[in-house]
Amino acid sequence: MALDKIDRQILALLQDDGRMTNVDLAERVGLTAPPCLRRVRSLEQAGVIRGYHAVCDPALLGFPITVFAMVSLRSQAEHDLALFERHVAGIPEVRECHMLNGEIDFILKIAAPDLETFQRILTTHLTAAPNVASVKSSLTIRTAKMAPGVPIDDAA
Structure with a gap:
C-alpha cells in the first residue's frame, strides 16, 4: 500500500x-x-493500523516488576522455535516475545507483581520448558523511554 x-x-x-x-x-x-x-x-x-489500545501503568495495576529474559534454545529448527513461541504465548506475564539473531534466540518482556512470582515463572515455565538451554534475566530498574509504534516521517 x-x-x-x-x-x-x-x-x-x-x-x-x-x-x-x-x-x-x-x-x-x-x-x-x-x-x-x-x-x-x-x-x-490494509493492516497498517492493527488495533487500538490503552497504555496502562503497570505499577498502579500491581505489576511493578519488569524483567527482560534472554532465552537460548538447544535447537533452532522451525518446529522447535514455533513450539517455544506457542509455549510463551500461554504465559500471561510474558508481554512480549521477540526472536533474535545472534547468541540469544528470544528476548521476553515479563511483567510480575513481585520477585517471587517472577522466580516461579522462571523456574516452572521458562527453564523447565522443552528445548530451553538457558535463561538469563535482567531486572528493569527504571524506564527512560517507552514509545509505542515507529517513527513516522510525514514526507511522502
Whole structure:
C-alpha cells in the first residue's frame, strides 16, 4: 500500500493519540471528516493500523516488576522455535516475545507483581520448558523511554 503525506500524518497522530476523534483528526490533516474516516478505514483494512489500545501503568495495576529474559534454545529448527513461541504465548506475564539473531534466540518482556512470582515463572515455565538451554534475566530498574509504534516521517 502506497502511503501519501496525509496517510502518514494520520498514522502519526493516531499513534500518539488513538482516542482522537475523527473530526479532530480530519481537522489536523486538512480534510473533512468523511474522507478522513475512509482513509482510516482503508489503513485498518490494509493492516497498517492493527488495533487500538490503552497504555496502562503497570505499577498502579500491581505489576511493578519488569524483567527482560534472554532465552537460548538447544535447537533452532522451525518446529522447535514455533513450539517455544506457542509455549510463551500461554504465559500471561510474558508481554512480549521477540526472536533474535545472534547468541540469544528470544528476548521476553515479563511483567510480575513481585520477585517471587517472577522466580516461579522462571523456574516452572521458562527453564523447565522443552528445548530451553538457558535463561538469563535482567531486572528493569527504571524506564527512560517507552514509545509505542515507529517513527513516522510525514514526507511522502
